[in-house]
Structures are given as structure tokens and as C-alpha cells.
Amino acid sequence: MSISDTKEKILDAAEYLFARRGFHNTSLRAITSRAGVNLAAVNYHFGSKDALLEAVFQRRLVPLNRIRRDNLEAVRETARREGRRPAVDEALRAFIEPTLAFRKSGTGAEDFITLVARSMSDPEDTVRDVFIRHIAPLFHLLFETLCEALPELTPDTVFWRLQFVIGAMGHVICMTGKNYKYALPAGVTPVDDVESLTALLIDFAATGLERP
Amino acid sequence: MSISDTKEKILDAAEYLFARRGFHNTSLRAITSRAGVNLAAVNYHFGSKDALLEAVFQRRLVPLNRIRRDNLEAVRETARREGRRPAVDEALRAFIEPTLAFRKSGTGAEDFITLVARSMSDPEDTVRDVFIRHIAPLFHLLFETLCEALPELTPDTVFWRLQFVIGAMGHVICMTGKNYKYALPAGVTPVDDVESLTALLIDFAATGLERP
DNA sequence: GTCTATAGATTGATAGAC
DNA sequence: GTCTATCAATCTATAGAC
Structure with missing residues (x-):
């Protein structure tokens, strides 16, 4: 069995279990058992459980963030070329659409996006720090774009309204996850x-953000 | 030392630690150590760690839910007497204001509301089930009130927009918690x-909900 | 790279003296 | 009701054979 094969199996199993049971509540035994590999393989390939979490985030969040960043910069560039301000709903769509699209990917990415959404409010610093570290630069770009789109609002107002949107998106991601009952x-x-659901959220969020 | 004294001390310590570190990541030893009582006291007074979590929720959520329910029914009653539909922002305020007010209570209730907000998206069924069980009837009343306030919208639309609001509120509660860094x-x-912050959230939420 | 075996620490819960 | 002492299970991580 090649190196990458085992690593991928571990990443898949960890993603699945972290999303459903949480990081602290998932043992390395559960991961390696699900992956069909030896218990010692996690520490051999990743070094520690914390480093495994980081690798799980890396694998999918780096490509996703590239898409979201490209989308956001395209929105800004188009607006600049047309001599207007970026539209609020376009900026939101650039960020929200690729995020929620993970739900219909048919791969394990469905689990991953649940993991990310839950990490946002995870009580453990270990988990929340990984989330913040990966999302901070992108959040900043979205914030700046919205400030350009809404120059009549104070940055404080834009900031908190954007937080409301982030919270709303995170919650529906958790709710539509596999093991959420309501x-x-x-x-x-x-x-x-x-x-x-994406359209419903973007409409709701844009309307709230644009309030005078 | 009287019975209730020890029980209260344990409840205070558990609330504090569950909110900051999470349920699974908080040991009974950490709780009893912080409370200044014996390790065996938790199982003597509450029966188990799960039952302690339930008691922590009970203590503060029963009074809070009574306030929110009374507020909501007052909003409906006033509207009925005046021969009009309930106003969206009034209904939201009836629910949101007493919730966020926990933040400035100066007591341990500050920690409690963080615990509740985090429980909403907790990966552990144990924790999330306690939340859902306590919040479901009240959520239902708020949903019905909003459907009355917005008869031109489909219940589906009202339902999901309300979920966006719940997510937004939960997120700002987590963010403004003691150990959240951003x-x-x-x-x-x-x-x-x-x-x-309450006014900002209610304005945002009402605007988004009322979108045609 | 993969495996077994185990170290070393921590957990929730309980038995039994006082 | 409170305490000490402890059980049995779990955990992450690692040493060392193959």
C-alpha cells in the first residue's frame, strides 16, 4: 500500500468522525479502525492528533479558499471595470455559494463543511484556532469588499452584520448535516x-446588510 | 454545609467550565475542584455527569423561557386587541432581548448563555439533545407568531429565515463570550x-424577514 | 511502512468508613 | 452528606520487532 493511500484513508475517516462526533470525542482508535489501518499509522504519518486535524483542514480548505478568493476578486474587478461599486449580493454569493456547494458534492466534502461550521463555535481552543487561522484572511477580504459596496454604513455596522451572516450560514450548515435532528x-x-437554500440565504443576508 | 449549598456550588462551577471548555472536555474533577467540594459529590447529588448537564440547563432555562414566552404572548395579545397583526420586530425583540441580556447580568448567567449557544451546534448528541428539548416549544411559538406577522410568505420561507436569525444570534453570543478570540x-x-448589539441584530433580522 | 505491545496518564463512577 | 481509596475503562503516544 502506497504512502498516500494510507494517508488519504486516515484523512477521510478523520473528516467523517470529527464532523459527526467532534474532535475531542473522536479517538485515534475510532479513526484507524474506520480507515482500516493500524493505530500507530496516525502518529507515523501526521505526528499527532492535533496535526491530523490541521491536515484535514488543509486538504479541503486551501482549494475552497482559492475559489472564494478568486470569486471575490472577480466581483471587485468587474465592478471596477464598469465604474461602479461591487454589489452586495454578488459579494455574498462569491463567498456563500462555493461553501454551501460542498453539501451536494457527493464526496466526503459534505462532512468537511459541517466540521468547519462547528469549529467556528467549538469550545476547545485547539479546534477554534485552526478555523480562525484558515478563515481570517478571507473574512477580511469579504469585509473589505462589503465596505466598498456599502460606503454609507460605518465599518462597525458592516462588521457586525457580516458576523450575523456568518452565523446564519454556519447554523444552516450544521442543521443540514447528516446527524442533526430537528x-x-x-x-x-x-x-x-x-x-x-443558498438563494434564500443570500437574499436574506443582502437585504439585512443593505438596510440604511 | 446544607444540601443546596453544595449543589449550587457544583452547578456554578459546571456552568462556568462547560461554557469555556465544552461538556466532554470538562472532567468531574475539574468541576468539584473549582467548586471546592468532594469528587463524589456530583454523583451523590446529581447521579451522573449527563444529569448534571441537564440540571445546569434547567436552573436558568426554565425562568428564561418563561420570560420569553410571556413576552411573545404579550406581543400577540396586544396586536389582537388592537386588531392588527403582530409586528416582526416586536416578536423578535420578545425573544432576542432577554436572551442577550444574560450577557450583562453580572452573574454566572453570562457563562450559561454561551453554553446554550454552543450546545446548538455541539457535535455530541448528548449535549444537542438537551438544547433541542428545552428550546423546541418556544421556537415553535416564535415561528407561529412570525407566520402570523408575515402571512404573505410561505411557512417554508419563514422557517428558514428564522433559522438564519437563530444562527446569527447564536454566533454573536459565542463571539462575545469570554474566551473567544478574533x-x-x-x-x-x-x-x-x-x-x-441587540438593536443591531433585531434591525438586521427584521429587515431580512420582511423581504417580500 | 506496518505491526504488536505497552507505557503513562486521565476518565466516570462507586464501595465503604465516618 | 462527606470523605478516601480504588476499579475498570479509556485515551494519546511510543518503543521495537519485522
């Missing part, structure tokens, strides 16, 4: 359709 | 003022 009120049909 | 962008001043 009782739908009578008359409400479950929305399995990622595109509809 | 880098403020240049030009943004930290908002310590709970009232301002």
Missing part, C-alpha cells in the same frame, strides 16, 4: 435543495 | 454594549 413545524417541508 | 479589522471598534 422537528419541522407542521406545514413546513424540508429543503433538500442546496441551490434554493 | 481579530477586529482596522477601523472597527469592539462593541461591548449589549443594547446596541
Whole structure:
């Protein structure tokens, strides 16, 4: 078995279990058992459990962040070329759409995005720090773009409204995750359709952000 | 030392530590050590660690839910008497204001509301189930009130927009918690003022909910 | 690179003296 | 009700054979 094969198996199993049970509540035994590899393989290939978490984030978040960054910069560039300010809904879409799209990827990425959303409010510093470290530069770019799009608002207002949007997105990601149970009120049909939910969120968020 | 004294001490310590480190990551030894009581006291007074979590929720969530329920029913009653529909921002305020007010209570309730917000997306079923069990009836009442306030929207739309609001509120509760670190962008001043943040959230949420 | 075996520490829970 | 002492299970990490 080649090196990368075992590493990939471990990453897949860790992603699956971290998302469903949490980092601290997932043992290396559970990971290696699910991956079908030896217990000692994690420490051989990654060094420690913490380093494994970092590797799980790295594998998917680096490509995802590249997409989100390219999208955001395209929105700014287009607006600049057309001599107008970037549109709020375009900026939000550049960030939100590729994020929620993980849900319909059909690969283990579905689990990954749940892991990221949960990491945002994880009580453990270890986990939350990994999240913040990976997301901070991108969040900053989104914030700047929205400030350009909404020059009549104070940066403070834009900042907190953006936090509301981040919170809303994180929550629906958790809710639509595999092991989240909630009782739908009578008359409400479950929305399995990622595109509809994305559109609903972007409309809601843009309307709230643009309030005078 | 009386019975209730020891029980209260344990509840205070558990609340503090569960909020900051998470349920699974907090040992009974850490709790009893902080409370200044014997290790065996938790199992004597509460039966198990799970039962202790339930008691921590009970102590503060029962009174809080009574306030939120009374507020919501007052909003409906006033609207009915005046022959109009309930206002969206009034309904939101009835729910959000007493929740965020925990932050400035000066007691351990500050920690408690962080614990609740984090429980919403906790990876462990044990924790999330306690949250859902306590919040479900109240969420249902808020949902119904908003459906009355927004009869031109489908229940599906109201449901998901309300979820966005819940997510936004939970996220700012986590963010303003004691041990949450984040880098403020240049030009943004930290908002310590709970009232301002509450108003900002209600305005944002009402605007998004009322979108046609 | 993969495996077994185990060290070393921590956990929730309980038995039994006082 | 409170305490000490301890059990049995779990955990991460590593040493060393193959």
C-alpha cells in the first residue's frame, strides 16, 4: 500500500468522525479502525492528533479558499471595470455559494463543511484556532469588499452584520448535516435543495446588510 | 454545609467550565475542584455527569423561557386587541432581548448563555439533545407568531429565515463570550454594549424577514 | 511502512468508613 | 452528606520487532 493511500484513508475517516462526533470525542482508535489501518499509522504519518486535524483542514480548505478568493476578486474587478461599486449580493454569493456547494458534492466534502461550521463555535481552543487561522484572511477580504459596496454604513455596522451572516450560514450548515435532528413545524417541508437554500440565504443576508 | 449549598456550588462551577471548555472536555474533577467540594459529590447529588448537564440547563432555562414566552404572548395579545397583526420586530425583540441580556447580568448567567449557544451546534448528541428539548416549544411559538406577522410568505420561507436569525444570534453570543478570540479589522471598534448589539441584530433580522 | 505491545496518564463512577 | 481509596475503562503516544 502506497504512502498516500494510507494517508488519504486516515484523512477521510478523520473528516467523517470529527464532523459527526467532534474532535475531542473522536479517538485515534475510532479513526484507524474506520480507515482500516493500524493505530500507530496516525502518529507515523501526521505526528499527532492535533496535526491530523490541521491536515484535514488543509486538504479541503486551501482549494475552497482559492475559489472564494478568486470569486471575490472577480466581483471587485468587474465592478471596477464598469465604474461602479461591487454589489452586495454578488459579494455574498462569491463567498456563500462555493461553501454551501460542498453539501451536494457527493464526496466526503459534505462532512468537511459541517466540521468547519462547528469549529467556528467549538469550545476547545485547539479546534477554534485552526478555523480562525484558515478563515481570517478571507473574512477580511469579504469585509473589505462589503465596505466598498456599502460606503454609507460605518465599518462597525458592516462588521457586525457580516458576523450575523456568518452565523446564519454556519447554523444552516450544521442543521443540514447528516446527524442533526430537528422537528419541522407542521406545514413546513424540508429543503433538500442546496441551490434554493443558498438563494434564500443570500437574499436574506443582502437585504439585512443593505438596510440604511 | 446544607444540601443546596453544595449543589449550587457544583452547578456554578459546571456552568462556568462547560461554557469555556465544552461538556466532554470538562472532567468531574475539574468541576468539584473549582467548586471546592468532594469528587463524589456530583454523583451523590446529581447521579451522573449527563444529569448534571441537564440540571445546569434547567436552573436558568426554565425562568428564561418563561420570560420569553410571556413576552411573545404579550406581543400577540396586544396586536389582537388592537386588531392588527403582530409586528416582526416586536416578536423578535420578545425573544432576542432577554436572551442577550444574560450577557450583562453580572452573574454566572453570562457563562450559561454561551453554553446554550454552543450546545446548538455541539457535535455530541448528548449535549444537542438537551438544547433541542428545552428550546423546541418556544421556537415553535416564535415561528407561529412570525407566520402570523408575515402571512404573505410561505411557512417554508419563514422557517428558514428564522433559522438564519437563530444562527446569527447564536454566533454573536459565542463571539462575545469570554474566551473567544478574533481579530477586529482596522477601523472597527469592539462593541461591548449589549443594547446596541441587540438593536443591531433585531434591525438586521427584521429587515431580512420582511423581504417580500 | 506496518505491526504488536505497552507505557503513562486521565476518565466516570462507586464501595465503604465516618 | 462527606470523605478516601480504588476499579475498570479509556485515551494519546511510543518503543521495537519485522
